[in-house]
Every structure is written in structure tokens, then in C-alpha cells.
Amino acid sequence: MFVKSLKLLGFRNYIEAAIEFNQPKTIIIGKNAQGKTNLLEVIQILSHVKSRRASRDSDLVHFDLGEAIIHATAERNQEELEIALLIRRSGKRTLKINEISHKPNELLHHIFSVSFMVDDIEIINGSPSRRRDWLDSVIAQLDFGYKDKLTKFEKILAQRNSFFKELVEAGSYYYRDLNTSQQDQLMVWDELYIAAANDVTGLRANFIMELEPIAARYYSEISGSDTVLALDYMGMQIDQEALEEVRARDFARGYSNVGPHRDELKFLLNGSLASSFASQGERRSITLAIKLAELELHKTKHGEYPILLLDDVLAELDEDRQDYLLESVNPQTQVIITTTHIGKHLEKWSENAQIMEIEAGRVMGTSSEATLCYDIA
Amino acid sequence: MRYTKPLEDLIEEFRKFPTIGPKSAQRMAFTLLKKTPEQVEKFARIICEAKEHIKYCSKCFNLTNSVICEICQDPRRDSKQVCIVESVKDLIALERTHEYRGIYHVLGGIISPLEGISADDLNLTQLTTRLQIQLDEMNPEDELELVLAISLSTEGEATMLYIKRLMSQFGDSRIKLTRLAHGLPVGADLDYADETTLARAFEARVVA
Ligand SMILES: Nc1ncnc2c1ncn2[C@@H]1O[C@H](COP(=O)(O)OP(=O)(O)OP(=O)(O)O)[C@@H](O)[C@H]1O
Ligand SMILES: [Mg+2]
Ligand SMILES: [Zn+2]
Numbered sequence: 162m163f164v165k166s167l168k169l170l171g172f173r174n175y176i177e178a179a180i181e182f183n184q185p186k187t188i189i190i191g192k193n194a195q196g197k198t199n200l201l202e203v204i205q206i207l208s209h210v211k212s213r214r215a216s217r218d219s220d221l222v223h224f225d226l227g228e229a230i231i232h233a234t235a236e237r238n239q240e241e242l243e244i245a246l247l248i249r250r251s252g253k254r255t256l257k258i259n260e261i262s263h264k265p266n267e268l269l270h271h272i273f274s275v276s277f278m279v280d281d282i283e284i285i286n287g288s289p290s291r292r293r294d295w296l297d298s299v300i301a302q303l304d305f306g307y308k309d310k311l312t313k314f315e316k317i318l319a320q321r322n323s324f325f326k327e328l329v330e331a332g333s334y335y336y337r338d339l340n341t342s343q344q345d346q347l348m349v350w351d352e353l354y355i356a357a358a359n360d361v362t363g364l365r366a367n368f369i370m371e372l373e374p375i376a377a378r379y380y381s382e383i384s385g386s387d388t389v390l391a392l393d394y395m396g397m398q399i400d401q402e403a404l405e406e407v408r409a410r411d412f413a414r415g416y417s418n419v420g421p422h423r424d425e426l427k428f429l430l431n432g433s434l435a436s437s438f439a440s441q442g443e444r445r446s447i448t449l450a451i452k453l454a455e456l457e458l459h460k461t462k463h464g465e466y467p468i469l470l471l472d473d474v475l476a477e478l479d480e481d482r483q484d485y486l487l488e489s490v491n492p493q494t495q496v497i498i499t500t501t502h503i504g505k506h507l508e509k510w511s512e513n514a515q516i517m518e519i520e521a522g523r524v525m526g527t528s529s530e531a532t533l534c535y536d537i538a
Numbered sequence: 539m540r541y542t543k544p545l546e547d548l549i550e551e552f553r554k555f556p557t558i559g560p561k562s563a564q565r566m567a568f569t570l571l572k573k574t575p576e577q578v579e580k581f582a583r584i585i586c587e588a589k590e591h592i593k594y595c596s597k598c599f600n601l602t603n604s605v606i607c608e609i610c611q612d613p614r615r616d617s618k619q620v621c622i623v624e625s626v627k628d629l630i631a632l633e634r635t636h637e638y639r640g641i642y643h644v645l646g647g648i649i650s651p652l653e654g655i656s657a658d659d660l661n662l663t664q665l666t667t668r669l670q671i672q673l674d675e676m677n678p679e680d681e682l683e684l685v686l687a688i689s690l691s692t693e694g695e696a697t698m699l700y701i702k703r704l705m706s707q708f709g710d711s712r713i714k715l716t717r718l719a720h721g722l723p724v725g726a727d728l729d730y731a732d733e734t735t736l737a738r739a740f741e742a743r744v745v746a
Binding site: 264306309313316317319320321323324326327342343345346348349350352353 | 650
């Protein structure tokens with residue numbers, strides 16, 4: 162997987178920019194707030210549809226402009242790929258892949274990337290929903306049916322919760338308060354809910370099962386110890402009985418209390434919960450280990466390594482870990498690193514890397530008058 | 539500047555229609571103003587007559603200008619096949635295929651708690667009543683097929699499951715429930731269909 166070129170028009174602080182990647186390794190260097198992360202965000206959007214920091218599409222469009230265009234060429238399993246994405250402030254997108262129109266979510270299936278950002282430590286430290294978001298975004302790239310299943314579950318969840326709220330508003334707090342038609346409708350929502358919830362939970366559990374041994378191996382290598390990293394996905398397959406068990410609470414809160422939207426994922430070091438006991442360094446090592454494991458799973462599923470995006474993370478790691486990260490990545494893998502300066506750690510690595518300087522939304526040293534394609538409308 | 543009150547009112551009325559925004563409403567109002575008084579009177583009369591004469595079929599809830607709709611009255615149609623649809627719009631779409639020779643039952647909606655629509659808001663008690671009458675008149679060895687021609691959205695699936703439950707409560711083995719095979723849109727490229735459609739089409743494959 163290799164992104165060969167990017168042309169940006171009105172994306173974040175890039176009014177107009179053209180970038181060619183000509184080495185497997187790229188170092189993007191620039192002062193704070195110049196647009197380094199914005200550039201990585203482009204690739205995140207091309208592979209994950211959304212980025213973590215943009216809550217709406219209008220955030221992605223240059224303050225003074227009405228829409229943004231991303232035009233990318235890439236190579237995947239020796240095949241050429243051309244992507245044109247038009248992002249409007251309204252949130253309506255137009256996507257063309259090899260000149261054919263597709264639904265925006267189709268982006269999930271073409272360009273693959275794994276990113277390692279400074280705030281990824283929140284996967285360990287943050288709330289359960291942060292961990293579920295991570296699971297969902299990774300699995301969506303590894304299993305092409307996942308996104309549809311998740312969307313379906315979310316729709317059923319919203320309908321089922323709304324059904325409970327209506328009952329409560331009408332003064333029904335227990336199953337026995339329901340008339341037969343309401344009882345039947347409850348059974349219908351239960352049946353749909355169970356199937357959709359188990360689809361999502363099953364794929365998540367599967368993913369964790371595949372990821373865990375790889376992540377554990379990386380962890381022990383990074384830490385140079387025999388500390389065992391374990392990932393414990395607390396999601397369970399549910400059945401009618403499981404729903405009956407929480408029925409009283411579902412009624413009381415007008416909300417579905419069991420399901421993948423409530424599931425927790427635990428990171429354990431030698432059996433102890435990392436978010437309570439692990440040191441900062443150990444937490445960073447866990448994040449590093451799961452990211453490296455993600456790369457391996459991509460290689461297994463897609464026959465190729467994805468693009469690795471490293472946003473300022475090197476500075477957060479000690480020297481040994483920096484070296485480990487840079488050396489353990491397969492030399493053919495496209496890696497794009499952002500940094501404010503090339504320190505000792507990047508010196509050796511930067512020898513055969515392409516170095517790109519960014520200043521106020523402009524790529525220095527390349528001509529931004531490069532002809533842009535406006536063929537998407 | 540604002541339009542004079544009668545024009546404002548007219549635009550306002552047009553805006554109450556689905557999918558009509560302020561611009562379209564304005565255009566419609568101006569189009570109407572350009573017409574002769576006779577043309578406008580004719581238009582008004584057609585609206586009133588439509589409202590007066592078009593009613594719901596008392597059997598299947600199709601639109602009709604009498605008590606029972608043309609389809610229900612047609613002796614050539616097989617009353618042992620009842621196709622359940624969400625709306626009259628869907629009924630018309632199925633009629634256009636000229637494939638189906640049975641009769642219909644229009645639900646007048648689809649279960650969706652988010653929009654405040656529950657099973658009780660659909661024409662379902664009417665369905666069970668009418669099926670009961672039909673079953674009473676049928677031979678023990680006859681079959682009554684209910685074709686669920688409802689969309690595969692979350693709401694559609696909930697509606698179908700609900701009807702399935704209703705029918706099982708009938709406890710009459712002569713009732714046979716079927717649903718449309720979820721196929722690929724005709725003329726669409728295989729790799730163009732979304733995953734779910736493709737997977738379902740594969741599941742529902744038939745002997746070639
Ligand atoms: N929609 C937008 N339109 C114009 N400018 C934007 C838009 N969104 C973000 N920016 C600008 O982009 C800059 C941030 O870019 P980015 O996050 O890529 O910085 P960075 O180079 O990664 O900096 P740091 O080293 O601090 O992480 C900010 O100055 C911000 O104002
Ligand atoms: Mg940054
Ligand atoms: Zn009728």
C-alpha cells in the first residue's frame with residue numbers, strides 16, 4: 162500500500178497544495194500549527210472516512226472556502242488507485258474511485274492506514290467509549306462487512322430505546338403493564354436487537370483474539386521483560402434471557418443496558434488492569450504494541466502492510482522504544498512521520514527518507530502551482 | 539419587501555407539501571397566478587372532488603373512488619394471495635410489474651418508535667379481521683399466502699417480524715408467509731452493490 166500523490170484544495174489550512182511521495186519513508190517537518198497533522202488527517206480520511214478530531218465535515222474545509230477537494234493516487238497490490246473526494250460544508254460528500262462514483266463509506270475498502278498519534282494513549286487511559294471507537298475504526302478496515310453491521314445495530318438500538326421511552330412516558334414500568342400488542346413489539350425489538358448485537362460483539366471478540374497474541378509478543382519485545390500483555394474483551398453474546406435479566410433496568414432508564422455499545426475492553430499487564438496500575442511508559446509501550454499488531458493483521462488480511470502515520474509520537478518515547486519502533490517496521494512499508502525537528506533519533510532514519518517542510522499550509526520546495534485536477538463536481 | 543397577504547398564504551400552503559421548499563413553493567404560486575380564472579377554478583374543483591371521492595378501500599386500504607377498490611373487486615385476481623405493503627405507492631410499483639395476480643393489504647405505515655409509529659397505528663386489526671373471515675370461508679386443504687413486500691430497513695424488518703408473530707397467534711396452518719427475495723438491483727454491477735445486498739443476494743440464490 163503506497164500513497165503516491167496528494168493534491169489538496171481548500172482542505173484545512175491548505176488552500177492549494179500538491180505533494181508527491183517518492184520514498185517509503187517521509188518526514189514532515191515544520192513548526193507548530195503549520196499543517197503537519199492536517200496532512201496526516203487527509204490520509205486518515207481517505208482510509209477511515211472520518212478523522213478523530215473533525216467532528217463535522219465543515220471543520221475540514223478551509224475557513225474562507227466553501228468546499229475541499231482531495232485528489233490522491235495510490236498503489237495497492239500493484240494496482241493503481243485514483244481517488245477524488247469532494248467535501249462540502251453541508252456534510253454531503255462526492256467520491257470517485259478510478260473515475261466511478263461511489264458511496265462515501267466505500268473509502269473504507271481501498272486505502273489502509275494505521276495511525277499512531279500522541280493522544281492514542283487515551284485508548285488505555287480514556288473512557289470505554291474511546292476503546293470502542295478504536296475497535297470499530299480498526300475492524301472496519303479489516304472486515305468489510307463490519308461497518309454495515311455496526312450501523313444496523315445502532316439503528317435498532319435507537320429504535321429500541323425510543324420504544325422503551327415511549328412505554329415509560331405512557332406509564333408502563335414493567336412487562337406486566339404492557340398490552341399484548343406492546344408485548345409483541347417488545348419481542349420483535351428483542352429479536353432484532355439480539356441478532357444485531359451478537360454480530361458486532363462476535364466480530365469484535367474475533368478481532369481481539371487475533372490481535373492479542375501479536376500485541377503480547379510485541380509488548381514483551383518492547384519492554385524486554387516477560388511481563389504478559391493480555392486484552393480482555395468483556396462483550397458477551399446475548400440471548401433473550403440476558404435481556405430479561407436487565408428488563409427492569411431497561412424500563413427504569415428507557416434505555417438498553419446490555420449490548421456492544423456498553424462493552425468494555427481491558428488491557429492487563431500480568432493480570433493487573435493497565436489503566437489502574439501501569440506506569441506512563443508501560444502504557445505507551447502497550448499502545449505501541451497494539452499499533453504494531455494492527456500492522457500485522459492488515460498484512461495478513463490484505464497481503465500488504467498499510468501506511469503507517471506517526472504524528473509526533475517519537476518524542477513521547479524513550480530512545481530504546483524509538484529505535485524499536487523505527488526498526489521493527491518493514492522497510493517497504495510507507496511511513497509518514499511528523500516532527501518539529503530532526504533530533505538524534507531521526508538522524509539515521511532520515512538518510513534515505515524524503516524530507517518535506519511545511520509552512521503555513523504550504524509545502525516548501527515543491528511548487529504549489531502544480532496543475533490540479535478539478536474533475537470532480 | 540413582502541408579498542401581499544393572499545400570495546403569502548398561497549405560498550405557505552404549498553410549503554406544507556412534502557419536499558417542497560420555499561423556492562419551489564414560490565414558483566408554484568406564481569405559476570398558479572399566471573393561469574386564467576377558469577383554469578384555476580377547474581384546478582380547485584379537481585382538488586375538492588379528489589378529496590370528496592377518493593377513499594380508502596374498506597378491505598385493503600388501497601385508494602379508490604368507491605367502497606371497495608378495483609383490485610379487490612376484480613374476480614380474476616387470486617384472493618388466496620395477499621400482498622402486504624407499506625403504502626399505496628408500493629402497491630402501484632408492484633402493479634406496474636404486471637407480475638402479481640393476487641390482492642393487497644396496505645398497512646399505511648411501518649413500525650418506527652423514533653417517529654412515534656407503533657404497530658397500533660397500522661391497519662393490522664383490519665388485516666386480522668379480514669383474514670379471519672377469509673379463512674372461515676376456505677376449505678381446510680386450501681392455502682392462504684401472505685407475501686410480505688416490505689422494505690428491508692430496520693423498521694421494515696420489525697414490521698415483518700411483528701406480522702409474523704400476529705400470524706402465528708392465528709394458529710392456522712393454512713396461512714403461509716413469504717417475503718420477497720432480497721436480490722440485486724437489475725442492471726447493477728455486482729461489485730457495485732453494497733456488501734449486505736450482495737451477501738443477501740447470495741444467500742437467496744436460486745437454481746439456475
Ligand atoms: N478549516 C480550517 N481552515 C483553515 N485553517 C485551519 C482549519 N483547520 C485547522 N486550521 C489551522 O491549521 C493549523 C493546525 O494545523 P496542524 O494541526 O496540522 O498543525 P501541526 O503542524 O501539526 O502543529 P503541531 O506541531 O502543533 O502539532 C492551525 O493553525 C489551525 O488554525
Ligand atoms: Mg500536529
Ligand atoms: Zn381493496
